[in-house]
Amino acid sequence: MINNIKLLPQNNVTSIDHDKGRWQSLNNDPQFAVEGSWWILGALVKISVRIQCSDHGTPTPVVYVDAGHGMSERDCVCLHITPSGDYAAEVQLPLTLKALRFDPISHATIFEISAFKVEVLRQRVTLLQRLWGRFGGWHKRESALAQTVPAIASTCNDYRHWLEKYEIKPERFAEVQDLISQWRHRPLISIVMPTFNTPERWLVKAIESVRSQTYVNWELCISDDCSTDPGVREILTRYASLDSRIKVAYLGANGHICEASNSALGLATGEFVGFLDHDDELHPMALFCVARVIEHEPEVTLIYTDEDKISVDGERADPYFKCDFNYDLFLSQNMICHFGVYRVSVVREIGGFRKGFEGAQDYDMALRFLERVNFGGIVHIPFVLYHWRIHPASTAGGHEAKPYAQIAAIRALQEHLDRRGIEGTVVTAKGASAYNRVVYEVPKPDPSIELIIPTRDAPQLVGICVRSILEKTEYENYSITIVDNGSALAETHALFEELRKESRVRIVRDDSPFNYSAINNRIALRSSADLVGLLNNDMEVISPEWLREMASLSSQPGVGCVGAKLFYPDNTLQHAGIILGIGGVAGHSHKRFAGHASGYFSRAMVRSTMSAVTAACLLIRTSVYREVGGLDEKLSVAFNDVDFCLRVQKAGYRNIWTPYAELFHHESATRGYEDNPEKIKRFESEVHFMLNRWGKTLQEDPYYSPNLTLAHEDFSYASPPRVQMLPLGAQ
Numbered sequence: 001m002i003n004n005i006k007l008l009p010q011n012n013v014t015s016i017d018h019d020k021g022r023w024q025s026l027n028n029d030p031q032f033a034v035e036g037s038w039w040i041l042g043a044l045v046k047i048s049v050r051i052q053c054s055d056h057g058t059p060t061p062v063v064y065v066d067a068g069h070g071m072s073e074r075d076c077v078c079l080h081i082t083p084s085g086d087y088a089a090e091v092q093l094p095l096t097l098k099a100l101r102f103d104p105i106s107h108a109t110i111f112e113i114s115a116f117k118v119e120v121l122r123q124r125v126t127l128l129q130r131l132w133g134r135f136g137g138w139h140k141r142e143s144a145l146a147q148t149v150p151a152i153a154s155t156c157n158d159y160r161h162w163l164e165k166y167e168i169k170p171e172r173f174a175e176v177q178d179l180i181s182q183w184r185h186r187p188l189i190s191i192v193m194p195t196f197n198t199p200e201r202w203l204v205k206a207i208e209s210v211r212s213q214t215y216v217n218w219e220l221c222i223s224d225d226c227s228t229d230p231g232v233r234e235i236l237t238r239y240a241s242l243d244s245r246i247k248v249a250y251l252g253a254n255g256h257i258c259e260a261s262n263s264a265l266g267l268a269t270g271e272f273v274g275f276l277d278h279d280d281e282l283h284p285m286a287l288f289c290v291a292r293v294i295e296h297e298p299e300v301t302l303i304y305t306d307e308d309k310i311s312v313d314g315e316r317a318d319p320y321f322k323c324d325f326n327y328d329l330f331l332s333q334n335m336i337c338h339f340g341v342y343r344v345s346v347v348r349e350i351g352g353f354r355k356g357f358e359g360a361q362d363y364d365m366a367l368r369f370l371e372r373v374n375f376g377g378i379v380h381i382p383f384v385l386y387h388w389r390i391h392p393a394s395t396a397g398g399h400e401a402k403p404y405a406q407i408a409a410i411r412a413l414q415e416h417l418d419r420r421g422i423e424g425t426v427v428t429a430k431g432a433s434a435y436n437r438v439v440y441e442v443p444k445p446d447p448s449i450e451l452i453i454p455t456r457d458a459p460q461l462v463g464i465c466v467r468s469i470l471e472k473t474e475y476e477n478y479s480i481t482i483v484d485n486g487s488a489l490a491e492t493h494a495l496f497e498e499l500r501k502e503s504r505v506r507i508v509r510d511d512s513p514f515n516y517s518a519i520n521n522r523i524a525l526r527s528s529a530d531l532v533g534l535l536n537n538d539m540e541v542i543s544p545e546w547l548r549e550m551a552s553l554s555s556q557p558g559v560g561c562v563g564a565k566l567f568y569p570d571n572t573l574q575h576a577g578i579i580l581g582i583g584g585v586a587g588h589s590h591k592r593f594a595g596h597a598s599g600y601f602s603r604a605m606v607r608s609t610m611s612a613v614t615a616a617c618l619l620i621r622t623s624v625y626r627e628v629g630g631l632d633e634k635l636s637v638a639f640n641d642v643d644f645c646l647r648v649q650k651a652g653y654r655n656i657w658t659p660y661a662e663l664f665h666h667e668s669a670t671r672g673y674e675d676n677p678e679k680i681k682r683f684e685s686e687v688h689f690m691l692n693r694w695g696k697t698l699q700e701d702p703y704y705s706p707n708l709t710l711a712h713e714d715f716s717y718a719s720p721p722r723v724q725m726l727p728l729g730a731q
Contacts, residue, residue, distance in 0.1 A: 005118050007032040007102060012680075021113045027684055028107050028584060034063075034100035036118065044122040047079065048088035049102075054110040060583065060711040061087045064101040067094040071101055076592075078712045081719050083161050090121065106583040106711075108684075157716050159308075159317055167384075168285060168725045173214045175726060176288050180215065187294045189218045189287055190270035190344065194260035195278040196225040198232055202279035202312075202389060207239050207246070209281035209387075215288035220246045223264035226254040258353040258361050265352050272303070274341040275362060279389040281310060282339065285725060286385035290341050293379050301377035302369065303341040306707070310387035317390075320601055321705035321717075325378040328656050330370075331413060332606035333435045334363045339386035346372050357412055359405030364412035371419060382706050382723050406434060413438070422556075430660070432598060432605040437660070440552035447530035447555055449478040449547065449619070454510075454519045455537035456485045459492040461666055466499055468541040475547040479529070482507045483519050517631035517640045520615075525630050527622050531555075534641075536616040538666040542567070546661035550619040553607075553656050560653030561620050561645050563613020564661035565604075571595040574665045575617075576603070577610035577657035578642060580701035581710040585690050586612060586642045589657075591713040600708075600715035610657045611649060611701050615641035617663055624653060638686045646694060 009015065009023070013030035016022040023030070051059040061079040064071040079087035105111055180186065191210055195203065210220050220243075222236055236248045247267045251260060265273065272294060276282060286305065293303050308319040322335055329335050340362070350368045357364040406428070413436055414426045423441035430437065451469065455462050466480060484496065484507055499505045510519055524532045531554050533547075543549075546564060553562045566575035576590040576599065590597070590604045598605045615631075618641065628647045631640045645655050690698065699710070699722070706722035708715050 005034065005036040005116060007113065007116055008035055010101065016110060022110065023113065024110050025105055025108050027680055028687065030104060032102045032104070034102050034118075043120050044090060044092050046088060046090050046119040046121055047077075047117070048082075048086045048119070049079065049104070049116045050086050050114045051104050052112045053105060058709070058711045059087060059104055059111070060106040062103045063089070063091060064103065065091065065094065065097065066099040066101070068096045068098050071099075078714065080157075080712070080716055083158070086115065159319055159717075162717050162719070163316065165719075166721055170284070172726055173284060176214045176285070180288070180291075183291075183295045185295055185298075186217050187272060187291055188270035189215075189290060189294075189341065190268035190273040191218060191220045191276050191282075192261060192264040192268060192273055193220065193222050193276045193278055194225055194257055194264055195222060195227065195232060195236070196254070196257075196260065197227045197229045198278040200231055200235060203232065203235055205281055206276060206278055207235075209284075210276070211243060212284050213282065213287045214284055215291050217291070218245060218287055219268070219270060221249075221264040221267035222247065223249045223251065223260045223267070225256065225260035226251045256355070256358050258355045258358055261361065262352045265347065268344060271344060272341050273344050273347060274339055277338075277389070279391070280338070281387040281389070283383075283385040283387065285383070286339060289381050289383060289385060289725065290339075293381065297379060299377050300379050301343045301346060301373040302336070302366075303379050303381060304336040305339045305381045305385040306383055306705070307338045307386040307388055308384045309390045311390050316387060319384050319707075321382070321384075321707040322380060323704055324380045324702040325375060326609045326703055327375065327654070329603070329606065329608040330366075331436065331438055332429060332432075332608075333602065334360075334366065334409070336366050337362065338388055340366065342369060343373075357408045360408035360412050363409050364415075367412055367416040371416070382721075383725055410436060429602075429606050431596070432602045435602055435606050437606070440556060442548060442552045443555050446475065446477040447551055448528075449475070449531045449533055449551060450523070450527045450529035450622075451478060451480045451533040451535050452483065452520055452523045453480060453535045453537050454483040454485055454516065455487065455492075456514065457487045457489045457492045458537055459489060459495045461538040462492070463495050464666070465535070465537055465539050466502075466505065468539075470502060470504065472541040472544050473547050474544040475551060478504065478533075478547060480505045481523050483523060484509045485514055485519055486511050515633060515636040516615075517633040517635055521630040521633065524622065524625050529622055531619055532622050532625055533620075534615045534618045536665065536667075539566075539617055540664040540666060542662040542664060543660070546663060547619075549658055549660045553658060554619045554621055558652075558654060559656060560624055560648035560651070561613055561618050561655040562661075563610070563655070563657045564617040564663055565657075565659045566614070566617060566663055566665040567595050568592075569664055569666055573597070573604065574667070575614050576659070577608060577703075578612035578614060578645070579704045579710075579713065580611050580642075580697065581699045581704075582713060583710075585639055585687060585698055587713045588614070589713060590715070593714070603715075605659055607656060607658050607660075608703065609654045610645075610703050611655065612642045612645035613655055613657050615644070616665055616667075617661070620648070624648060624651070627651060634689060635686050636682070638683060639690050643690060643693065646697065 010033045011031040012026045014024050014026065016024055047063055049061060051061060053059060062076050064076045077089045077091050079089045082088050104113060210218065224232060224236060240246050240248045249263050249267055251263060290303050293300055306320055306322050309317050326335060346369055350372060353361045353365055410426045417424050424438045427437050427439060429435040453465060469480060496507050500507060520534055531551060550562045550564065553559055563577060568574045572595055573590050573593045575588045578586050579589050580586050590599045593599060593604060628651055631644050635643055649655055707718055709718045
């Protein structure tokens with residue numbers, strides 16, 4: 001343990017009671033300098049702290065490491081909550097360490113800090129080497145290494161601990177009976193389960209998981225696909241005689257999963273049908289939660305739940321905490337999957353499962369089901385109610401177990417597009433071989449695009465940005481409007497003179513006070529182009545297809561804003577869509593993840609509907625931009641893009657983030673000090689503006705799970721989750 005560690009208030013924080021460690025943050029960025037003896041240079045340390053907020057808000061502790069080039073988002077480590085209630089993380093200190101900064105929370109409140117500790121876990125080098133590294137030959141190498149402080153696995157992603165702390169306990173199951181007794185309608189739910197040579201222990205567990213349901217108005221419809229193992233028939237016969245709710249059909253010849261599933265479906269008499277694999281398990285509260293939705297939302301057509309994996313020994317892991325229905329994500333992956341419960345009448349109307357789609361039969365059926373229903377009738381239950389068995393022959397253990405499934409999924413999706421009259425081709429998603437990508441056709445002729453780039457000086461950045469667009473963009477029908485907002489440097493004007501020679505580029509002078517929203521509106525609202533693009537002056541194109549990809553999405557009916565995948569210069573992620581509620585208003589998904597990382601269930605590698613995307617690189621139809629009145633000019637600097645996207649969403653359009661449009665964002669990545677009174681006042685007013693206008697919307701992002709944290713951008717588990725299965729109240 002390192003002694004004499006002190007936290008000294010640095011910015012945006014004032015002491016209330018120093019002896020008790022009570023402080024007040026003046027805005028969303030209170031900062032402490034970490035003072036102490038740094039003979040531990042080059043060591044791996046564990047930093048831990050205990051924080052409590054008076055408003056019961058969630059702390060967002062972050063340690064910033066200055067390795068000689070200042071504090072930046074690239075050189076920071078998020079501390080996560082541990083089973084003891086402390087926040088902690090492991091940090092590799094560079095040999096060139098200059099300073100540490102500790103930012104405990106990201107909102108204005110009164111808070112307490114106690115037990116701030118720095119513990120040495122491993123010393124890397126000798127004292128002589130440290131001195132050499134600081135003053136001699138290792139300096140350059142260590143500076144380079146220090147540019148990326150290693151991300152530490154989140155300690156709050158201990159699923160076993162999370163379940164112990166937050167999952168409903170069996171002793172509370174009896175409470176549901178009082179609630180059910182108040183219902184007027186207790187729907188019969190059919191469970192369809194095809195079997196074939198299922199190992200006895202897993203088949204028994206699957207059946208018992210249905211018989212153990214807290215909701216009892218169910219029927220289990222089993223169809224055995226001519227199993228050659230006589231033990232399967234013995235088990236099924238025994239259970240059918242034991243429980244009258246269990247129905248069994250036996251196929252005379254092996255017909256594979258689609259035929260067996262349809263046979264079981266023929267036994268179903270319920271209003272809704274759910275699908276259970278023969279080696280998986282349902283949570284005891286699964287059918288109660290489903291029936292509760294049906295009871296209180298009579299227009300519902302499709303219900304799906306969260307899911308996790310369960311080992312052959314019964315250990316649960318890898319939970320998929322899903323978002324509400326996300327059409328663009330669903331076109332990339334079967335996010336419904338388990339546990340999906342469908343209105344029977346529609347399932348029969350579409351003919352159930354189709355032979356020839358084995359391995360992706362549930363995806364094919366869901367795609368055809370969606371074509372017949374209103375998406376407003378789809379309900380997501382944010383609880384893990386299905387346990388997917390992991391074993392070598394299961395896709396739960398890896399998609400490579402059934403490669404034919406991906407081939408069938410691509411064919412099912414292509415037919416879905418064809419039936420809907422959507423011009424596009426389905427291919428395997430880049431970097432995510434188990435998932436899909438729809439390559440949409442751009443309408444003919446290619447829509448015209450006006451790219452708007454506001455700038456005040458910064459000639460080097462603007463030059464990189466514009467030249468990368470001109471040199472790398474394969475899309476042809478675009479123009480660039482540079483808005484010169486009071487540039488004064490001779491180098492800037494020399495660059496403008498050079499760029500004026502480009503036929504695609506025009507430069508507009510605007511000497512009004514800086515207001516990002518107003519500057520863009522003056523151009524975009526008057527644009528004659530079909531699509532307008534908002535671009536920061538510090539962007540650099542990576543993928544030549546970036547603009548065609550964004551144009552193909554923007555041109556689709558019902559689509560509003562389209563955002564790109566942005567990287568910091570060190571190839572870590574800067575933007576993969578915006579999540580509402582992080583830090584109080586909004587934050588960037590997967591920020592600081594490695595550039596090649598797949599992200600949470602591959603969400604950093606596939607398209608997704610998002611509530612918002614950053615205006616650092618945003619494309620939208622000009623007509624939609626005008627329809628919502630453009631960016632709100634009351635938000636001159638911060639959150640104008642979040643507000644804009646939310647108004648576009650409210651107008652009935654969906655916003656899409658795409659990983660197939662890649663650009664560098666050469667922002668400094670520093671949080672910066674809001675120590676200028678004018679800046680503090682402006683930022684606080686914009687925060688209050690967003691909170692007043694959007695209220696609870698900022699805490700209930702439909703494209704992000706309430707079981708995932710709002711303290712960080714890393715999709716770690718919420719502690720506590722923002723939703724509870726019980727108590728349910730008077731319903």
